[in-house]
Every structure is written in structure tokens, then in C-alpha cells.
Amino acid sequence: MDIKRVMTGVIGLPIVIIILIFGNQILIDLAFAVIAAMSFHEYSHAFKSTNKAKPLTWIGYLSCILIAFIHIVPNEYFKLIIIAAISLIILFSFSQILISKGKYNIVDASVTLFGIFYIVFFLAFFPIIRGENDGHFLIWYVLIASWGTDIFAFTFGRLIGKHEFSKISPHKTIEGCVGGTVGAVVCVLIYTFVINNYFGMHINYIAILLKGIILSVLSQVGDFSASAIKRFVGIKDYSNLIPGHGGMLDRIDSIIFISPFAYFLLILL
Numbered sequence: 001m002d003i004k005r006v007m008t009g010v011i012g013l014p015i016v017i018i019i020l021i022f023g024n025q026i027l028i029d030l031a032f033a034v035i036a037a038m039s040f041h042e043y044s045h046a047f048k049s050t051n052k053a054k055p056l057t058w059i060g061y062l063s064c065i066l067i068a069f070i071h072i073v074p075n076e077y078f079k080l081i082i083i084a085a086i087s088l089i090i091l092f093s094f095s096q097i098l099i100s101k102g103k104y105n106i107v108d109a110s111v112t113l114f115g116i117f118y119i120v121f122f123l124a125f126f127p128i129i130r131g132e133n134d135g136h137f138l139i140w141y142v143l144i145a146s147w148g149t150d151i152f153a154f155t156f157g158r159l160i161g162k163h164e165f166s167k168i169s170p171h172k173t174i175e176g177c178v179g180g181t182v183g184a185v186v187c188v189l190i191y192t193f194v195i196n197n198y199f200g201m202h203i204n205y206i207a208i209l210l211k212g213i214i215l216s217v218l219s220q221v222g223d224f225s226a227s228a229i230k231r232f233v234g235i236k237d238y239s240n241l242i243p244g245h246g247g248m249l250d251r252i253d254s255i256i257f258i259s260p261f262a263y264f265l266l267i268l269l
Contacts, residue, residue, distance in 0.1 A: 016143075020130065020140075025071045025127070029127050035252065036119060038249075039238075040115055042249045043060075043115045043229070047111055047233055050234050052111075052232065052233050053107050053111040055112045056093060056096050059089060060115055063085070063116045064120055066124070071131050089113065089116060093112055125263045132267050134201065137195050141215065141266060142215070142255060142258060143255070144188055145184055145216050145219050145258060145262070146254040149180040149183070149254065151180075152183025153172070153180025154176065155179070156179025156183070160175045161176045168224055184215075184216040211265045222253055222258060223257075
């Protein structure tokens, strides 16, 4: 399993780097619309396959398309589009219940709405960050905080982990969680040094240190949140799409969770 994880990273990471560095905004928006659809499919299938709920998948897929148009819609209409989208998603969900003659219920609609807000709306902030000024530099903080935390938490957990952190995810330890944050923050500071000294950025080290800690901790909350869903439906992984990592949602759960917070911390503050 460890070999699969490493090989997947060796193959997949260069692809991510190429797309984020050389891809234009339209390509990135389309890519994340597809990623959102794949993730929502895994999320919906987890509930359907275990008979926990019957998510209204067509509404979820339709919502994913919104990501593809994030930077096509003029800024002055963006708030209007978001308000209209939320209103229509709720309207469609309850309309489906009304016309289904008992096939769907409020639990199905609730699971659908939660999945849309958790996956689609949260993930949409990733390409939004990439499209901002200096976004091609700032977006890497999301990946470093997420994947750096994951890598170091896994490593420290294997090496010195002894104390279970939560029953939601029994294999995660306190030592691993702390090590994950420490390792990720060190990587954040190294990355900041590089872009400040070689790419003309002027990011405050103290500020980014604090933001890195917050994003790393939130990344782990996102990981535990995904585990809570999997524990509820009784599955280990959302799928076997990515060798050694499970499904798409298994791989990006923490990225999804921290993306809106990263937008506020990196762009608005």
C-alpha cells in the first residue's frame, strides 16, 4: 500500500503542477468542475450503496457545472448567480420530493444539499483563489497545508504514534496530528522563503506562519469530517480510483474543506 501511495504521488503530482502552472483559468475551472462531479458521485454512491439515503444526483451534477463558469460570469453578476443557484438547488430538491410519490424524502434531500455545499461550493474556492492576483503563487499554500499535513501526519503517526486521537478514525494519533501540522508549517515557511526571495513576493513570515497553522489544523478537521461520513455509511474508501489513496474524495477531502478558509485567510486578510 505504501508503494502504491508513493507511485501515485510520483505520477500524479507532476500533472497537478503542470496544470496549475501552465493551465489557463478556463482549463482549471473545467478541471475542477470534473473533479467536483467525480467527488459528488463517490459521495452519493457511498450513501446509495449502503442504503443510508438516496441523494438526488442530477441536482448535484448540475451544481458541479457552476464551477466551470466561475470566471466566465462577470464579477458584478457573481453574487446574483450564487444566490440564484442556492435558491434553485433548494427548490429543485423539494420539488423532486413532491413529484417522486414517496420515492425520495427529506433525508435524501438533506444529504444532497449537504453534499453540494460541502463538495461543490467549498471546492469552488480553489479555482477562485487561483484566479486572484498572485493566485498562481497563493494556491500552493492550499496544497502544501493539505498534502503536507497528510504526508507528515502519516509519517509521524507510523514512526511515533501511540495515542489515538479520535474513534472516528482509529488509525490517526495525537503524535501524527501534531507532526502533520509541524511538518506542513515548515514546508509553508520554506515555500514562502522561495517565492519572497526568487519571485518578488512580499509575504510576512509571522502572518503566514499563523495562517499555515490554521490551515493545517482545518485540513485535519476536513480529513476527520470525511472519515465521519465514511464511518456513518460503513465504508473504508469512497472508491478505488486512485491506487493507494482510495477515491477522488479520499484524496482531496482536506483540500475541499480548507479552500474557503484559505480564500479568507490568503485573499481577504
